[in-house]
Amino acid sequence: MGKLLTTTPQEDGFRMPGEFEKHDGCWMLWPERPDTFRLGAKPAQQAFVETAVAISHFERITMGVSARQFSNARSQLPSHIRVIEMSSNDAWMRDCGPIFVNNGQEVRVVDWEFNAWGGLDEGLYFPWDQDNLVPRKVAELEWLDRYQVPMVLEGGGIAVDGEGTLITTTQCVLNPNRNPHLSLTEVECYLQRYLAVEKIIWLPRGSVDDETDGHIDGLCAYIRPGELVLGWTDDKSDPQYEINQEAYEMLCGERDARKRPFTIHKLPNPRPIYVTAEESAGLDMVEGTHPRPEGLCMGGSYVNFYLANGGVVVPLYGDPADRPTLATLQALMPERKVVGVQSGREILLGGGMVHCITQQQPSPNSR
Amino acid sequence: MGKLLTTTPQEDGFRMPGEFEKHDGCWMLWPERPDTFRLGAKPAQQAFVETAVAISHFERITMGVSARQFSNARSQLPSHIRVIEMSSNDAWMRDCGPIFVNNGQEVRVVDWEFNAWGGLDEGLYFPWDQDNLVPRKVAELEWLDRYQVPMVLEGGGIAVDGEGTLITTTQCVLNPNRNPHLSLTEVECYLQRYLAVEKIIWLPRGSVDDETDGHIDGLCAYIRPGELVLGWTDDKSDPQYEINQEAYEMLCGERDARKRPFTIHKLPNPRPIYVTAEESAGLDMVEGTHPRPEGLCMGGSYVNFYLANGGVVVPLYGDPADRPTLATLQALMPERKVVGVQSGREILLGGGMVHCITQQQPSPNSR
Numbered sequence: 001m002g003k004l005l006t007t008t009p010q011e012d013g014f015r016m017p018g019e020f021e022k023h024d025g026c027w028m029l030w031p032e033r034p035d036t037f038r039l040g041a042k043p044a045q046q047a048f049v050e051t052a053v054a055i056s057h058f059e060r061i062t063m064g065v066s067a068r069q070f071s072n073a074r075s076q077l078p079s080h081i082r083v084i085e086m087s088s089n090d091a092w093m094r095d096c097g098p099i100f101v102n103n104g105q106e107v108r109v110v111d112w113e114f115n116a117w118g119g120l121d122e123g124l125y126f127p128w129d130q131d132n133l134v135p136r137k138v139a140e141l142e143w144l145d146r147y148q149v150p151m152v153l154e155g156g157g158i159a160v161d162g163e164g165t166l167i168t169t170t171q172c173v174l175n176p177n178r179n180p181h182l183s184l185t186e187v188e189c190y191l192q193r194y195l196a197v198e199k200i201i202w203l204p205r206g207s208v209d210d211e212t213d214g215h216i217d218g219l220c221a222y223i224r225p226g227e228l229v230l231g232w233t234d235d236k237s238d239p240q241y242e243i244n245q246e247a248y249e250m251l252c253g254e255r256d257a258r259k260r261p262f263t264i265h266k267l268p269n270p271r272p273i274y275v276t277a278e279e280s281a282g283l284d285m286v287e288g289t290h291p292r293p294e295g296l297c298m299g300g301s302y303v304n305f306y307l308a309n310g311g312v313v314v315p316l317y318g319d320p321a322d323r324p325t326l327a328t329l330q331a332l333m334p335e336r337k338v339v340g341v342q343s344g345r346e347i348l349l350g351g352g353m354v355h356c357i358t359q360q361q362p363s364p365n366s367r
Numbered sequence: 368m369g370k371l372l373t374t375t376p377q378e379d380g381f382r383m384p385g386e387f388e389k390h391d392g393c394w395m396l397w398p399e400r401p402d403t404f405r406l407g408a409k410p411a412q413q414a415f416v417e418t419a420v421a422i423s424h425f426e427r428i429t430m431g432v433s434a435r436q437f438s439n440a441r442s443q444l445p446s447h448i449r450v451i452e453m454s455s456n457d458a459w460m461r462d463c464g465p466i467f468v469n470n471g472q473e474v475r476v477v478d479w480e481f482n483a484w485g486g487l488d489e490g491l492y493f494p495w496d497q498d499n500l501v502p503r504k505v506a507e508l509e510w511l512d513r514y515q516v517p518m519v520l521e522g523g524g525i526a527v528d529g530e531g532t533l534i535t536t537t538q539c540v541l542n543p544n545r546n547p548h549l550s551l552t553e554v555e556c557y558l559q560r561y562l563a564v565e566k567i568i569w570l571p572r573g574s575v576d577d578e579t580d581g582h583i584d585g586l587c588a589y590i591r592p593g594e595l596v597l598g599w600t601d602d603k604s605d606p607q608y609e610i611n612q613e614a615y616e617m618l619c620g621e622r623d624a625r626k627r628p629f630t631i632h633k634l635p636n637p638r639p640i641y642v643t644a645e646e647s648a649g650l651d652m653v654e655g656t657h658p659r660p661e662g663l664c665m666g667g668s669y670v671n672f673y674l675a676n677g678g679v680v681v682p683l684y685g686d687p688a689d690r691p692t693l694a695t696l697q698a699l700m701p702e703r704k705v706v707g708v709q710s711g712r713e714i715l716l717g718g719g720m721v722h723c724i725t726q727q728q729p730s731p732n733s734r
Contacts, residue, residue: 003446060510067434067454070500074507079370082507085452087434133437140441140449141508143427 001143005108008193009147014101014108015196018162019307020224021366024107025060026308027098027138027359028052030073031091032066035125035289037350038282044350047343048091049076051306051313051354054339056081058308064088064134086137087130089116092352094217095154096128097359098135101147101196104365109146110194111135112153117212118177119152124211124290124351142361151190152178156215156356158191161225162366164198164257166191169206171214178213199257203247207231207299208239211290217355218301219247223265223333226256231301232266240269240299265332270300270319279349292349300344304353305329307360312336315344315354368510372475375560376514381468381475382563385529386674387591388733391474392427393675394465394505394726395419397440398458399433402492402656404717405649411717414710415458416443418673418680418721421706423448425675431455431501453504454497456483459719461584462521463495464726465502468514468563471732476513477561478502479520484579485544486519491578491657491718509728518557519545523582523723524573525558528592529734531565531624533558536573538581545580566624570614574598574666575606578657584722585668586614590632590700593623598668599633607636607666632699637667637686646716659716667711671720672696674727679703682711682721 009015028048031037037044048063055061056078064086065073074083088096095117098109114132116123139146159167168191172178179187188200206214220230230248233241251262277294285291292298302325305314312329316322322340330338341347341354376382395415398404404411415430422428423445431453432440441450455463462484465476481499483490506513526534535558539545546554555567573581587597597615600608618629644661652658659665669692672681679696683689689707697705708714708721 001447002449067497070454070504074503080368082369082510084507085454085504087437087452130434136441137437137452140451143449 001145002140003145005145005147009101009108009110010193010196012103014103015162016099016101016110016160017362017366018160018222018225019360020222021162022363023059023309023360023366024363025062025361026055026306027093027361028061028063028357029086029088029091029093029134030063030065030069031350032069033090034284035286036090038279043343043346045076047341047346048357050343051341051347051357052077052081054313054341055306055308055311055358057339058311064093084141086134088134089125089128089131091350092356093134093359094156094356095212096131096134097155098138099155099195100362102362102364102366107144107362107364109135109139109144111139111146111148112151113149114154115152115178117154118175121177123177126288147194149190149194151182151187154212154215155359156212156217158195159216159220159222160195160197161222161256163225165201166195166197166199167201167203167220168216169203169214171205172212172216175213197257201251201254203250205243205246207301208243211351218299218304218353219243221303221305221355223307225258226260227263227265229265229267229303229332231269231303233269238272267302267325267328268321270302270317270321273298273300273317273345273348275349298348300348301353302329304355306354306358307336310336312338313354314338314340315347316340316342317344317348368512369507370512372512372514376468376475376477377560377563379470381470382529383466383468383477383527384729384733385527385589385592386727387589388529389730390426390676390727390733391730392429392728393422393673394460394728395428395430395724396453396455396458396460396501397430397432397436398717399436400457401651402653403457405646410710410713412443414708414713415724417710418708418714418724419444419448421680421708422673422675422678422725424706425678431460451508453501455501456492456495456498458717459723460501460726461523461723462579463498463501464522465505466522466562467727467729469729469731469733474511474729474731476502476506476511478506478513478515480516480518481521482519482545484521485542488544490544493655514561516557516561518549518554521579521582522726523579523584526583526587526589527562527564528589528623530592532568533562533564533566534568534570534587535583536570536581538572539579539583542580564624568618568621570617572610572613574668575610578718585666585671585720586610588670588672588722590674593627594630594632596632596634596670596699598636598670600636605639634669634692634695635688637669637684637688640665640667640684640712640715642716665715665718667715668720669696671722673721673725674703677703679705680721681705681707682714683707683709684711684715
């Protein structure tokens with residue numbers, strides 16, 4: 001255990017499970033950057049605590065934190081949440097963290113390159129060296145073997161059903177600021193070999209305002225094989241309107257790896273959220289970090305939820321749609337308990353949502 | 368799991384096992400202080416690698432390392448050794464690390480205070496805040512519950528047989544620079560309650576040159592219940608001579624918790640080791656760190672070995688006694704394979720030996 005493997009998951013009989021499958025636990029990173037999170041990250045820390053506690057009712061959770069913030073994180077989190085020392089450049093475990101694969105008996109880590117959503121070309125900060133070590137460190141901690149892939153990919157850039165289908169966006173994964181050295185064929189080859197998928201569905205664009213060059217996880221999410229929740233708006237003046245329509249139409253015309261048509265549930269987005277003057281003033285100004293001025297639109301979404309064992313943890317925004325959304329999701333997933341995170345706005349002000357700050361570790365036998 | 372307990376191991380039916388009992392693994396910390404270890408700690412890192420590799424033939428091993436040195440440690444150690452991020456102020460896992468207790472089904476951590484062998488009064492460096500967090504971090508990593516004790520104690524300051532007996536030195540544990548607020552009765556009460564021992568044997572002094580105020584682990588070690596190896600010299604001019612005689616006579620007159628007399632094997636020490644001008648010049652000079660000038664005598668010992676599962680890992684010093692010592696230890700422990708660490712001098716130049724840089728994690732049921 002702990003080896004770097006030179007084979008691929010596909011040839012070894014491993015696959016990336018769907019998020020809806022059984023987990024051994026969930027990984028998060030503690031927020032502390034004062035140029036990402038306002039007021040020394042204290043409100044965001046409370047939001048991450050709320051998220052972690054919500055998830056911890058369903059499964060084990062580990063929070064990675066810098067040495068500097070260890071004692072603070074430990075004292076803010078309840079003791080049943082594991083707090084371990086792990087450096088990072090920010091707090092987005094979904095994107096810089098490991099992607100796990102399993103084979104019914106064993107779990108392994110797939111370690112993709114991470115370049116802070118665009119590297120020196122529109123990436124959100126510099127450097128990202130510690131983020132890039134996170135998958136390796138998680139693998140070490142869990143005594144797991146690891147695959148390393150010479151391709152940039154964030155966990156928020158893909159959605160899989162664990163049965164051979166992967167949905168992603170060309171805007172993100174084929175962006176020249178991710179993998180300019182790779183052709184479409186090569187990118188597909190890496191996705192197929194390292195996640196063991198057969199069918200890749202390319203949507204042109206993802207969420208319009210999410211700073212990630214169109215991640216899929218602000219646009220749609222699997223709730224079970226063949227079944228998706230898709231962010232929605234009927235307001236034609238909303239810049240997201242056209243993207244949602246486009247995604248809906250494309251997905252309606254597709255079949256997944258098992259030849260199933262998709263069942264698609266439209267889930268209305270919250271109203272656009274704009275950074276206030278006070279919120280913007282709470283950020284440290286650092287050269288090289290993506291600025292968030294007053295009036296900037298942060299596109300919130302309810303589909304950026306986290307599927308835990310028997311649970312759904314959903315970001316809320318203080319929006320009139322919060323409560324109906326929870327009811328809608330509960331009706332769609334009666335087998336799970338739906339729980340809201342009230343402080344979703346504080347996470348969104350940092351650039352992400354509940355799904356962005358979590359990463360599930362599937363059980364060896366997750367089906 | 369992960370709770371801070373307010374009970375004591377004694378009342379919960381937990382005890383500290385002997386080092387000779389079965390382990391789940393071994394913990395170490397990566398050396399990097401340039402004021403403790405010469406030449407930027409590079410020779411010491413090689414010595415720690417040699418030690419870790421030697422132990423890894425017998426049991427799982429985890430190396431804690433700072434974020435700064437993570438990639439270097441990871442690349443210097445073979446992949447079957449787990450490397451995890453863990454800050455510390457130096458590299459002495461025996462002393463700042465956790466002491467584990469078990470009850471046949473579960474392992475828990477006992478978290479003593481650590482003050483760098485004397486705090487502001489002759490401690491070896493300042494600060495020691497990260498060292499002091501190590502037991503808590505190990506407990507978190509292993510999902511173990513933890514006891515916290517308001518008393519300074521280093522793992523190298525005690526030797527136990529797992530059957531109710533503890534041997535220590537008044538020079539160390541009753542030193543005013545450790546627990547000036549505690550009486551002898553209170554100290555004994557903490558040792559009894561948190562390690563579940565019944566009989567405490569107080570030797571007056573430990574090793575003369577070890578900077579720890581007389582740790583027991585440079586003087587003697589259990590190899591099985593009732594049976595000790597004791598460092599020895601017949602040279603009356605050696606400052607250690609009188610201490611060894613005194614310990615031998617006291618132990619010969621004692622019985623352990625089970626009323627057994629001790630079987631004591633005298634093990635001749637290596638010749639005294641003196642810091643050379645070149646070695647001293649390789650150290651960073653830092654105010655507040657214990658200096659190691661040319662000519663300083665570092666008292667090496669062979670009893671500072673580590674008992675692994677089926678193994679004995681012994682520090683060697685390039686001394687004529689190295690080889691006969693391995694043979695002696697092999698004859699004393701035919702049930703184990705005895706292995707030498709050739710680079711013992713480099714560890715000793717930093718102030719310790721093999722036992723000082725390791726800490727065993729017993730199995731839940733270790734007998």
